[in-house]
Amino acid sequence: xxxxxxxxxxxxVAGAWAAFAVLLGLFPVVFTNPTVTTIGVFTLVYMTAxxxxxxxxxxxxxxxxxxAVFFGTGAYTMALVSTHWNFAAGYTMFALVPAGGVxxxxxxxxxGLIALRTRRHTFVVITIAVFFVVQLLAFNLGFTQGSSGxxxxxxxxxxxxxxxxxxxxxxxxxxxxxxxxxAIRRSRFGLQLLAIRDDEDRARGLGVKVQRVKLLSFMxxxxxxxxxxxxxxxxxxxxxxxxxxxxxFDVTVALMAFFGGLGTLSGPLLGALVLEPIQQYLTLQYSVxxxxxxxxxxxxxxxxxxxxxxxxxxxxxxxxxRRERTQAARLVGEDPGVPPVVDVGSPVGAxx
Amino acid sequence: MGxxxxxxxxxxxLTGGVYALMAAGLTLIxxxxxxxxxxxxxxxxxxxxxxxxxxxxxxxxxFLGLLITIPALFVIGLGVEWGFIRRLREGDRTAMxxxxxxxxxxxxxxxxxxxxxxxxxxxxxxxxxxxVHILGFYLADIYLFGFAMAAVLxxxxxxxxxxxxxxxxxxxALQDRTAARLVGIDVRRVxTVSFGIGVAVTAAGGMIFGATxxxxxxxxxxxxxxxxxxxxxxxLGSMGGALLSAVFMLVLEDVVAVVWSPxxxxxxxxxxxxxxxxxxxxxxxxxxxxxxx
Numbered sequence: 001x002x003x004x005x006x007x008x009x010x011x012x013v014a015g016a017w018a019a020f021a022v023l024l025g026l027f028p029v030v031f032t033n034p035t036v037t038t039i040g041v042f043t044l045v046y047m048t049a050x051x052x053x054x055x056x057x058x059x060x061x062x063x064x065x066x067x068a069v070f071f072g073t074g075a076y077t078m079a080l081v082s083t084h085w086n087f088a089a090g091y092t093m094f095a096l097v098p099a100g101g102v103x104x105x106x107x108x109x110x111x112g113l114i115a116l117r118t119r120r121h122t123f124v125v126i127t128i129a130v131f132f133v134v135q136l137l138a139f140n141l142g143f144t145q146g147s148s149g150x151x152x153x154x155x156x157x158x159x160x161x162x163x164x165x166x167x168x169x170x171x172x173x174x175x176x177x178x179x180x181x182x183a184i185r186r187s188r189f190g191l192q193l194l195a196i197r198d199d200e201d202r203a204r205g206l207g208v209k210v211q212r213v214k215l216l217s218f219m220x221x222x223x224x225x226x227x228x229x230x231x232x233x234x235x236x237x238x239x240x241x242x243x244x245x246x247x248x249f250d251v252t253v254a255l256m257a258f259f260g261g262l263g264t265l266s267g268p269l270l271g272a273l274v275l276e277p278i279q280q281y282l283t284l285q286y287s288v289x290x291x292x293x294x295x296x297x298x299x300x301x302x303x304x305x306x307x308x309x310x311x312x313x314x315x316x317x318x319x320x321x322r323r324e325r326t327q328a329a330r331l332v333g334e335d336p337g338v339p340p341v342v343d344v345g346s347p348v349g350a351x352x
Numbered sequence: 353m354g355x356x357x358x359x360x361x362x363x364x365x366l367t368g369g370v371y372a373l374m375a376a377g378l379t380l381i382x383x384x385x386x387x388x389x390x391x392x393x394x395x396x397x398x399x400x401x402x403x404x405x406x407x408x409x410x411x412x413x414x415f416l417g418l419l420i421t422i423p424a425l426f427v428i429g430l431g432v433e434w435g436f437i438r439r440l441r442e443g444d445r446t447a448m449x450x451x452x453x454x455x456x457x458x459x460x461x462x463x464x465x466x467x468x469x470x471x472x473x474x475x476x477x478x479x480x481x482x483x484v485h486i487l488g489f490y491l492a493d494i495y496l497f498g499f500a501m502a503a504v505l506x507x508x509x510x511x512x513x514x515x516x517x518x519x520x521x522x523x524x525a526l527q528d529r530t531a532a533r534l535v536g537i538d539v540r541r542v543x544t545v546s547f548g549i550g551v552a553v554t555a556a557g558g559m560i561f562g563a564t565x566x567x568x569x570x571x572x573x574x575x576x577x578x579x580x581x582x583x584x585x586x587x588l589g590s591m592g593g594a595l596l597s598a599v600f601m602l603v604l605e606d607v608v609a610v611v612w613s614p615x616x617x618x619x620x621x622x623x624x625x626x627x628x629x630x631x632x633x634x635x636x637x638x639x640x641x642x643x644x645x
Contacts, residue, residue, distance in 0.1 A: 117633055122629065124450065125580045126629055129577070130622075130626065132619075133619055139615075140619070247577075251454055293459065297459035297462065298459060300455040304448065304455065
């Protein structure tokens, strides 16, 4: 991979993030239509999940297709705890969101201990296998109430405010997931993950405790996914094993990260931001006939073939190439005056 | 109880043969091209639907219809390989192949849902609901026929791979793509044809699947997860491993269904994979790769 010549001022990047945050914050104020805000909530849920998934899979190179386990765990934590302890269906319910994250992280321990012994293809398949085992457990264990599902208390607040509370709580979890992902990238821990991605045996040889690092990263990535799972259960109001543990979730989240740019901070965010509204829109538009499956699949193929590395790395490269050309044309031998800054959009590790 | 266990074992072996055929295609594709074909599940369902359509609309016997459906899926396989798989870059082929074939899979799923609706259907023929009584056991005709057909096709596949010049180049590509290219094998052509063959076998597997199960397009999720479990357990790229683990898994599942409960049979199927892989990370016959990444 050629190094991306990044010379974007830090201020512009910070400004872009701030503008993005403001836009997301203002969204439900501008668009009050419940159909639109519902899509907004789902989009935030997937953005969070994609960012979290990427903080493990994107950095370590282990393509996991089992994060629906954490999503479902979070959803069931919310549903079961709130019904068994008769939670009042108000804002206190959101106190269970972190609990969903914690239980998902605990779930990641046995899952990771089994799956992370294997590599590459085998790892992909074993995550799928573990996923199906867990889904079957949800169907068949007594306390999950099987295929009849679990009813979650319905929120007490009014219809006009209904979506907004979910929206802002999910936005908070998204900020949390982004903070984790950014912190990992800047840390020694993140470098160890990247070393594992590039060459695991060499990383081990150089003293990286690979199993411990991988497992910890796997657990950390489970937390935000479990949290949005909990929000999802409360938002939907009723959960069933096949929707809480949905094989499509596994693939969708991975797809979003690939689509935006695997291993980048903003890529998964962008991937989910583009794909989830399209999916929701197509599902609403063509609820009968599965046309949306065809359109979605075709779109997906197109992007993979046109931008195989994802939107963010491809665009970052083009922008950098153009800037280099213009700079070269303008000045020869003069100090550019702008210190090279690590590009937010560049793949991790590629810029150094 | 004793009789039903023996019956479950026999059923498991018979259905295992059919799964072995479908898994052999998947493992062939993996071995030669280093890609995971997630669309294998939907190809099985597509094969089943083609046989179904032929028997319902044209009155063609499903076994006879294979003469049409096997070449049809072979051509579809060639098309998918040529259109999408070959365009992937070397570096991250495996990861991208999962996404590409998944995309192909949902497109086909959508088309099938539109064409055949989501209602479950099943292939019918005179032998589908009949069974023979041998040595005190009732054996369904369709299982016997399916097993026989799978055995014939597996032998044909074996002969193709081990008794022909083309087979030698496939095996060379299976061992080492670069070395195969260096000795003058057209690896791209071999890959395309292998993908075609790997997909074509699903037509036969799909026909039996469609005759023994009520299915719709989303049956593909269950199928692909089983097939992946089988090829991983056998060791990716190993034909013999795929055969053995297909029979092992299906027998295990059928026996668990009889002894314990059908509810847990599928869970045991995947749990077996997890257990075996924690002892042997490369499966029964997988090549241990010194530097896996």
